[in-house]
Amino acid sequence: MTTASLAPAVAATDARAAFQHALRRELHASGVTAQTATIATAPLLMRAAAAACRELLGQRWADTQAADAVRGARAEVRRVHYLSMEFLMGRALGNALAALKLDDTLREAFAAQGQSLPDVLEREPDAALGNGGLGRLAACFLDSFAELGLPSFGYGLRYQYGMFAQGIQDGRQVEAPDDWLALGNPWEVMRPELRYPVGFGGHVEVRADGSRRWMPAEALVATAYDFIVPAHHSARVSTLRQWHAQAAAPIDFAAFCRGEHHAAAAHRVAADALNWVLYPDDSTESGRTLRLKQEAFLVSASLQDLIARHLRETGSLQGLGRANAIHLNDTHPALAPAELMRLLLDDHGLSWDEAWAITREAVSYTNHTLMPEALETWPVRMFEALLPRHLELIYEINRRFLDDVALRFPGDVALLRRVSLIDEGQGEDGNGHGHGERRVRMAALSIVASHRVNGVAALHSELMVQTIFADYARIFPCRFHNVTNGVTPRRWLQQANPALSALLDARIGTGWRQRLDELERVKPLAADVEFGEQLQAVKRANKLRLAARIQRELGVAVNVDSLFDVQIKRIHEYKRQLLNVLHVISRYQAIVANPDGDWVPRTVVIAGKAASAYVTAKSIIQLTHDVARVIASDPRVGDRLRLVFLPNYGVSLAETIIPAADLSEQISTAGTEASGTGNMKFALNGALTIGTWDGANIEMAQAFGERNMFTFGLRTEQVDALKRAGYEPRQVVEQNPTLRAVIDAIARGDFSQGDAGRYRALVDKLLGEDVYLLMADFADYLRAQAEVDTLFRDRQAWAARVALNIAGMGMFSSDRTIEEYIDRVWSVKSLG
CATH class of the missing domain: 3.40.50.2000 (Glycogen Phosphorylase B;)
Incomplete structure (x- = not known):
């Protein structure tokens, strides 16, 4: 265990009694009484059971947060902030019941109302917050965070329609919205007190003292929704904090009164679109713009939340990087170094050296692909339009990085061109869009800003430093390592x-x-x-x-x-x-x-x-x-x-x-x-x-x-x-x-x-x-x-x-994976 586990919040018998009471209350609130219990539907029972479980898990969440808040600056393990565009969670009720040891209690309760536990469990929709292996890995990690007692938050977006619901017509795939939130989500806990501003567009204003300040043209608000993931062998939980976007401004009332109803709310629809779909189709310019905005929105809200929490607990930004780890799950959250620098420089007044030292301590990056075309790059013009201050900061990070490389490898102009954070458009465009235009290389930004970079299998990590990141491995020979994936x-x-x-x-x-x-x-x-x-x-x-x-x-x-x-x-x-x-x-x-x-x-x-x-x-x-x-x-x-x-x-x-x-x-x-x-x-x-x-x-x-x-x-x-x-x-x-x-x-x-x-x-x-x-x-x-x-x-x-196959699978637990991350990336000792 990485930290001391919380003692069980209540004895097993007390937990059963509390759950039964909460379940009766939820059913009563839905109009089900002792006289009408036998007509309770399976969907109603599922929602009532989820609400009752959530109540018990809520207490565990509060206890976990309280314990993590008093760890102090001398804690050996940093609080981990795991940034991922997707978390493929699946259904939650069965997992919660197993963790709370309430399977038999609920089986009896449902049987008394003419329903079986498996039938009720089947009524829960899958949380459409991810798509494939990347998202399911992140979900397994949340389980292991809780199981190992790791102070942590997973950060993602609250997608309303997932990637899409796949149908088949005449053998062809057809896509439809995955409307998994149509009846609400009994597992999420809205945190209205956690609201952070996120901007896009506008310009950078130069102040009289020479400082620079971004003045966004579009103002959004990120609101937090928490999804609690329980441990199975302690009362610890981990948290998936999802961000929901809203327009900061209300409707244009004058336009509404003129009958221009669509125009009056157009900015609100544009904000809401950030939550609609995981991985918008990037075959169009508007799709690419929306995807970049989603990534920036996730990163900004998450880092503001991290900084606010650190200030509440310590009162100072000193030691932020040694107390907090920011982990990038692939290149989707690669804007994190630039956004952290912006917040520390512009909002909190730190010097460049102070801000960069914190960023380098905090940030680490996992690469999940050897395919150059899968490493995200974004047109410079898109950054200029949406994130002008971030582009300035990336240019400055790049200038300082290339100056250092030029000193270490004098005369190697080709190396400078290959490792620059900016692709000047001389070669192939890996994404297949806009061949020849200048682009920001997000994987390069992740590597330069991270103190540790890993692949996810032995061969992958070996090939990573031999092929796509060979130049960076030459520059940073001690930065790269392997952590083989696992499952819970x-x-x-x-x-x-x-x-x-x-x-x-x-x-x-x-x-x-x-x-x-x-x-x-x-x-x-x-x-x-x-x-x-x-x-x-x-x-x-x-x-x-x-x-x-x-x-x-x-x-x-x-x-x-x-x-x-x-x-x-x-x-x-x-x-x-x-x-x-x-x-x-x-x-x-x-x-x-x-x-x-x-x-x-x-x-x-x-x-x-x-x-x-x-x-x-x-x-x-x-x-x-x-x-x-x-x-x-x-x-x-x-x-x-x-x-x-x-x-x-x-x-x-x-x-x-x-x-x-x-x-x-x-x-x-x-x-x-x-x-x-x-x-x-x-x-x-x-x-x-x-x-x-x-x-x-x-x-x-x-x-x-x-x-x-x-x-x-x-x-x-x-x-x-x-x-x-x-x-x-x-x-x-x-x-x-x-x-x-x-x-x-x-x-x-x-x-x-x-x-x-x-x-x-x-x-x-x-x-x-x-x-x-x-x-x-x-x-x-x-x-x-x-x-x-x-x-x-x-x-x-x-x-x-x-x-023999089953017997050999012991090392492929996500618990082992997370233990390796803790040892080599997220512990204070990993910083040297």
């Missing part, structure tokens, strides 16, 4: 897979819930035939649950005794869902060619959202549906092969899919996936992995033995060598009859009702550049899939390997 076992095993959790409890005890490395005690059980049968019984029950959902939502019957082969993640070319579909097509063709063969039945499940403007990713989703339709309608296949796409992927859907998976598809091109956390969740739940030597797959294979993972494909150095030699994907296809048959079938329109043009762009990409080397890895992927079939036929051998 409370959500991703205890909550998602209660049957497996109970089996582990019975065999090795409950300690793994708090110290995941206790899973090592499963290793000797790999040779236990009875344990293997128990593992398979748990898996089959979970597969039955998923099969029922597939039947209910899609009307598709799947063979529950088939191998459940699963790939769930955002749809992107580098994650290679298309390679998965190509394998399904080749398997289909092989079954049709030999319908009497001894085939291992497979159910292939894919889920994930494609960004609304990502045409290729949306085409992959459509192809998946077209292939699934052809397979399902072919009587020669029977139940030996099914391809299923489950729409609107999110945390709750993942909690149903992951425990049911036999095989986890982690098949990104080597050197492209930073880490992955889905790979960890699957293995923790007893799925074997088929994967490339990429991201955290490598460390997982090393943990439980490479022979226990189905590895395939080119490795990073081979990928680089192949590209340097001149890769010819068309030649690869011509030399592989199985692959050629697959590509020809797509090109002919075999899966698109004869429409040969529908997937022409996909085929041309594969035969032309094939940037992510699907053609090069296809043959080895099929070899590995054949190994999967062979092992799955031997139930005992498969179960033994499952046990």
Whole structure:
């Protein structure tokens, strides 16, 4: 534990009594009395239970904040402020009940009113505050912050409609607002006393004394909403503080009276738009502007909150950087160094050296990608229009940085150009927008201002300093390090897979819930035939649950005794869902060619959202549906092969899919996936992995033995060598009859009702550049899939390997991840 845990706020019996009282009060307030209790609806019960839990958690929150406020300046661990554009929280009620040890109490209360606990839990919508792995990692970290007793705040935005709700029409993705707040959010606590001004546009005023002051043209107010995340083994909680934007000015009353109603409130609508959608489509200028405003709004409100809290507790800005850590979860909050400097210089009157010393102590940065195009850059002209004072400060940070580099590396003008915070527009524009214009490099700002920079898996961190950040690593050789990602076992095993959790409890005890490395005690059980049968019984029950959902939502019957082969993640070319579909097509063709063969039945499940403007990713989703339709309608296949796409992927859907998976598809091109956390969740739940030597797959294979993972494909150095030699994907296809048959079938329109043009762009990409080397890895992927079939036929051998996988997952807890961040980044000793 990093700090002393709070003692439990009340005894367990008192907690149950308090909860029952609060629940009765909430139900009564909703019109449910003892006489009408049996007609209480599941949604009403869910909201009442959430309100009752929130009341208990509110006391824990107050106790936690009070304890953290008196830690004093000599505390060994700094208070962490984790800035992230997304927190993919999922449902909260089940987690709260488990943490409060109130599952049985609520089960009895609901049963008395004719409702089951699972049915009520299903009525809670997923909090639409994130999209993919970045946001779910942040949510796991909040759980570990609480579990480890870390003084902390997570900071994000309060999105009203999430990214989008994904629907499927005629096999095509369609997007709609995810109106998750339509009935309110019983978990959030509005903090009206926490309101901070945030501005945009305007100009910088030079005062008589030479000081500079930003005079924004647009004035917003950020209001805080708190979401409380409880520990499971103490009374500690962590806080997700979300910001909601409002216009500072009321309506234009004169315009309203003239009948110009829209004009009277236009500024209020513009402010409200900051809260509408996570990651606005940046294919338009207005979308890019909105995204930059969201990032600036998050950063400004969060840092103002941090400074106000520090001043309340200490009365001085002295020591702010040594008492507080500001962590940037990727480049989205990379404006933090510039905004912190602005606040310290302009609002609080510190000198440049004082402000920069605080900034460098406080700020740290996690990079999540090796793709240059994914490192945010913004046009200088956009900064000039929206954030003129920040641009001045970035110029000054850059000037001082480049002066230092020039002294250390005299005469290396090319190095200065490469590491400058400003891309002068001489080379490629990584974002694909406005080629040739001057741009601010946000990753560079994050590196220069941070005292520590990390990657999220061993390979990723190694490649990070060898490729995209090689120059910065040369300048700051001690600044870079690795912290491999992890997932919380409370959500991703205890909550998602209660049957497996109970089996582990019975065999090795409950300690793994708090110290995941206790899973090592499963290793000797790999040779236990009875344990293997128990593992398979748990898996089959979970597969039955998923099969029922597939039947209910899609009307598709799947063979529950088939191998459940699963790939769930955002749809992107580098994650290679298309390679998965190509394998399904080749398997289909092989079954049709030999319908009497001894085939291992497979159910292939894919889920994930494609960004609304990502045409290729949306085409992959459509192809998946077209292939699934052809397979399902072919009587020669029977139940030996099914391809299923489950729409609107999110945390709750993942909690149903992951425990049911036999095989986890982690098949990104080597050197492209930073880490992955889905790979960890699957293995923790007893799925074997088929994967490339990429991201955290490598460390997982090393943990439980490479022979226990189905590895395939080119490795990073081979990928680089192949590209340097001149890769010819068309030649690869011509030399592989199985692959050629697959590509020809797509090109002919075999899966698109004869429409040969529908997937022409996909085929041309594969035969032309094939940037992510699907053609090069296809043959080895099929070899590995054949190994999967062979092992799955031997139930005992498969179960033994499952046990070894679970036993090796001890290091992949987010608790271990956070302990490493504390030791190397967030502790006072990390500052030297």
